[in-house]
Amino acid sequence: MLLQTNPRLMRKTGYVLMAVACLLPSAAAADDEVPATPGRQHRWYNPRRYVERFKQTADEVRHLEIVEMISALAHGQPPDEGKGWFHPGQSRYGWQWLADRYDRDGDGKISSDELPPEVAELAGRLDRDQNGKIEKADFDWSSDSPYVKQAAQARRLFGSVDRDRNGRITGEEWRSFFDRAALDSEVLTPADLQAALFPPQPESSDDDPTPIDFLRGFASGELGSISQGPKIGGHAPDFELADHQGQRRVRLSNLNKNKPVVLIFGSFT
Amino acid sequence: MEELHRRYGDRVEFLAIYVREAHAANGVWPSEFKDRGGEPINQPTQIGERAEIAGDCCQVLEISMPLLVDDLDDRVGRAYSGMPDRMYVIDRGGQIVYKGGRGPFGFKPAEMEQSLVMLLLDTTGDQAPAVATQSTDGCESACSSALNQGE
Numbered sequence: 001m002l003l004q005t006n007p008r009l010m011r012k013t014g015y016v017l018m019a020v021a022c023l024l025p026s027a028a029a030a031d032d033e034v035p036a037t038p039g040r041q042h043r044w045y046n047p048r049r050y051v052e053r054f055k056q057t058a059d060e061v062r063h064l065e066i067v068e069m070i071s072a073l074a075h076g077q078p079p080d081e082g083k084g085w086f087h088p089g090q091s092r093y094g095w096q097w098l099a100d101r102y103d104r105d106g107d108g109k110i111s112s113d114e115l116p117p118e119v120a121e122l123a124g125r126l127d128r129d130q131n132g133k134i135e136k137a138d139f140d141w142s143s144d145s146p147y148v149k150q151a152a153q154a155r156r157l158f159g160s161v162d163r164d165r166n167g168r169i170t171g172e173e174w175r176s177f178f179d180r181a182a183l184d185s186e187v188l189t190p191a192d193l194q195a196a197l198f199p200p201q202p203e204s205s206d207d208d209p210t211p212i213d214f215l216r217g218f219a220s221g222e223l224g225s226i227s228q229g230p231k232i233g234g235h236a237p238d239f240e241l242a243d244h245q246g247q248r249r250v251r252l253s254n255l256n257k258n259k260p261v262v263l264i265f266g267s268f269t
Numbered sequence: 270m271e272e273l274h275r276r277y278g279d280r281v282e283f284l285a286i287y288v289r290e291a292h293a294a295n296g297v298w299p300s301e302f303k304d305r306g307g308e309p310i311n312q313p314t315q316i317g318e319r320a321e322i323a324g325d326c327c328q329v330l331e332i333s334m335p336l337l338v339d340d341l342d343d344r345v346g347r348a349y350s351g352m353p354d355r356m357y358v359i360d361r362g363g364q365i366v367y368k369g370g371r372g373p374f375g376f377k378p379a380e381m382e383q384s385l386v387m388l389l390l391d392t393t394g395d396q397a398p399a400v401a402t403q404s405t406d407g408c409e410s411a412c413s414s415a416l417n418q419g420e
Contacts, residue, residue, distance in 0.1 A: 081374035089369040089380050091358075093387035101390075119393060125386050128379065141380045151379075221289050221343050221352045222312075224371055229350030229357075232368055236359045237348040241286065241337040244323040250284065250337055253363065260388055261282045261359045262381070264270065264334075265351030266372070267290045267326075 073211045095139045110134040283334040287323040288346035291353035
């Protein structure tokens with residue numbers, strides 16, 4: 001709160017945090033668990049006690065997401081998947097959970113005849129590439145996954161065509177894309193299509209946010225929250241909010257009694 | 270997102286929570302964005318203003334789930350580290366089942382769907398007695414820049 005209202009203090013804090021982050025090795029591991037204090041046997045006059053305490057504190061600080069992010073910025077990494085505080089999603093469930101439950105022949109694939117009929121349709125949704133069997137690769141969301149790469153290409157094409165960016169392409173938008181890509185020609189060549197889909201990247205400009213802009217954005221929460229949110233298995237913080245028409249107030253714990261809840265945070269821009 | 274809401278809406282509550290604008294015209298990283306009649310979006314300073322932008326967002330993106338508006342201090346967004354966007358799945362006991370990565374890179378509706386499906390598989394057979402829950406209709410609803418990315 002204090003940081004938000006005092007830009008000068010915030011900037012100074014930013015420099016200090018950045019200096020701390022620079023001193024620490026970059027790319028801190030994404031491990032949320034802080035190791036238990038070693039050497040509890042040391043007495044107060046033993047200097048090792050203070051060395052260990054210092055190391056432990058340094059370790060805790062390095063594992064804070066905001067420090068990871070500032071460290072990444074300080075090392076010149078632009079915000080991107082897997083960099084700084086952009087960690088992968090986490091889940092109580094995963095391939096192993098599913099395999100333990102349904103992969104009866106243990107061959108690393110769950111085919112439709114291994115699924116009880118009452119869950120077949122629901123579980124079939126897990127077959128991401130729809131190749132008829134659920135396997136470990138269906139749960140790989142890293143950018144190395146072939147499926148994820150395909151999806152990125154498809155999204156790129158989609159983004160070039162969906163001019164009003166409302167998430168839906170109309171026939172008109174599709175034809176308009178054709179006209180733009182074909183330039184003045186009646187037909188589209190592979191080179192035209194490539195040029196339309198992958199225009200040259202603009203040079204970085206002065207308008208791009210600087211590391212200090214990012215710090216300001218983090219302090220205000222615009223570009224990400226300094227807080228880290230609840231962990232897997234942790235309790236969801238309860239809240240009550242009004243809807244955008246101010247007509248209805250919703251309390252999470254009331255909805256949550258009978259059904260699971262999906263929360264989607266976001267804004268317009 | 271809309272497709273997921275349609276597919277699982279009878280078994281799962283979907284809530285969209287509108288938080289602080291990430292690329293407001295008067296913000297740190299402005300970007301001209303989205304069709305709001307060409308009008309720039311400034312960071313709302315009044316809760317009513319925020320609700321209004323949320324409503325516009327809802328219309329442009331035609332979203333049908335309840336759209337809640339976070340307070341100006343972003344207390345819910347901060348508690349969940351929800352800015353600029355992020356998704357969670359919470360089970361009936363109030364425990365976090367899935368925590369998506371920080372948006373925009375971590376916003377992966379299909380990844381979230383897998384956790385949701387496995388939660389439903391895990392709890393098939395021990396559903397709570399059906400209790401009528403209030404439902405909202407039409408476009409009193411939700412929105413997220415993120416909602417039109419991804420599948």
